[in-house]
């Protein structure tokens with residue numbers, strides 16, 4: 001695991017295994033240990049560190065040990081290549097520990113062979129649900145994007161229930177020159193087919209049609225154990241999940257407590273998106289114009305005391321005092337989304353955020369940008385019908401593309417927060433949220449699928 005959007009759910013998963021009485025070891029490199037230690041909390045999970053290859057071998061500067069620290073394109077490729085060098089140290093740990101099973105991220109395709117060397121099954125964890133997994137598989141298999149004449153012509157995703165349409169513009173774009181990444185994706189797919197199976201971060205009731213399709217039509221072995229974020233039950237666990245928060249949790253809760261139930265919109269674009277000043281300004285103006293109370297997470301260098309944020313409109317912070325809260329850096333997202341006063345979420349539709357919004361019973365504004373986020377956005381708007389789009393149509397990468405204007409943002413926020421349609425969507429989201437909680441309780445669908453996984457592993461061992 002290497003990006004926060006992958007590391008955090010993976011730690012949740014480790015906690016889930018631990019809570020069901022299994023011995024768990026997380027294998028990572030030194031610089032990722034603090035994040036992992038914070039998030040595992042009191043669970044007695046072992047952390048085994050292996051050495052990240054040195055700068056002489058990778059060409060990376062010291063301290064680049066996860067994809068957040070290697071976001072620039074030149075660093076990213078070197079980082080991806082460097083992860084291949086983790087194979088030998090991982091195999092050394094496997095030999096020492098002799099686990100019954102290895103769960104590893106999609107970006108470690110070689111780990112299927114590593115595990116096989118010691119007769120250990122490897123299970124892949126992308127942190128995704130069934131809908132995006134199905135779309136990814138169908139697009140890979142049928143290549144519908146090659147049969148359209150333009151980037152904007154819609155096509156149906158073949159052999160997928162529910163008439164889902166996409167355009168070529170919305171598909172993950174791997175630049176031609178980016179051969180290393182393209183090859184890694186290819187290898188990731190091949191190794192997945194050879195692996196023992198896939199753990200989905202989902203619960204059956206959210207997407208039964210796609211859970212069945214993935215297993216029965218696409219023929220993949222999979223277990224749904226999610227939502228994995230629900231292993232964080234206490235406020236403290238939610239507050240400590242992931243990186244250290246840029247806001248004191250008590251201050252944040254006190255602010256939320258002063259608001260009406262379901263009245264606050266939470267705005268956050270995952271762990272990697274960094275918008276330019278022009279876009280930030282439009283978001284600020286859109287939120288202010290909506291008159292909806294908000295918490296807005298901005299990933300742009302923390303502001304030191306007295307320093308101006310040039311991207312904010314003149315006098316913005318004074319005007320929104322009491323009505324809006326800006327968190328510069330890292331927010332305790334799950335704690336915020338679970339709060340009864342938060343009713344809506346403006347999201348980039350990373351799958352973790354998508355599912356955490358569902359668990360929090362939030363209606364959502366979908367603002368997808370890269371990866372498989374356009375698929376997740378479709379899921380929210382067209383399948384479970386708890387989201388409305390902000391209108392972006394193009395895969396743009398992590399820095400943002402064409403600026404979405406204030407009026408559009410204002411309208412979308414009002415649509416999910418105010419009026420009958422908003423209430424209907426939120427009620428539906430709350431129903432799904434309740435189903436999610438039941439799914440992970442004793443006898444629930446995710447709880448039971450965990451038992452199936454253990455049985456499968458046991459029968460394999462005999």
Ligand SMILES: O=c1ccn([C@@H]2O[C@H](COP(=O)(O)OP(=O)(O)O[C@H]3O[C@H](CO)[C@@H](O)[C@H](O)[C@H]3O)[C@@H](O)[C@H]2O)c(=O)[nH]1
Nearest residue numbers: 005126127242270271272330331333350351352353371372
């Ligand atoms: O201030 C923040 C920002 C993020 N998070 C957490 O970080 C995770 C972010 O995950 P996600 O919402 O999935 O976004 P990304 O970080 O962008 O995730 C990457 O990984 C996901 C899982 O594979 C993919 O769905 C996305 O497209 C991909 O960008 C979530 O658990 C959030 O709760 C916080 O707690 N605080």
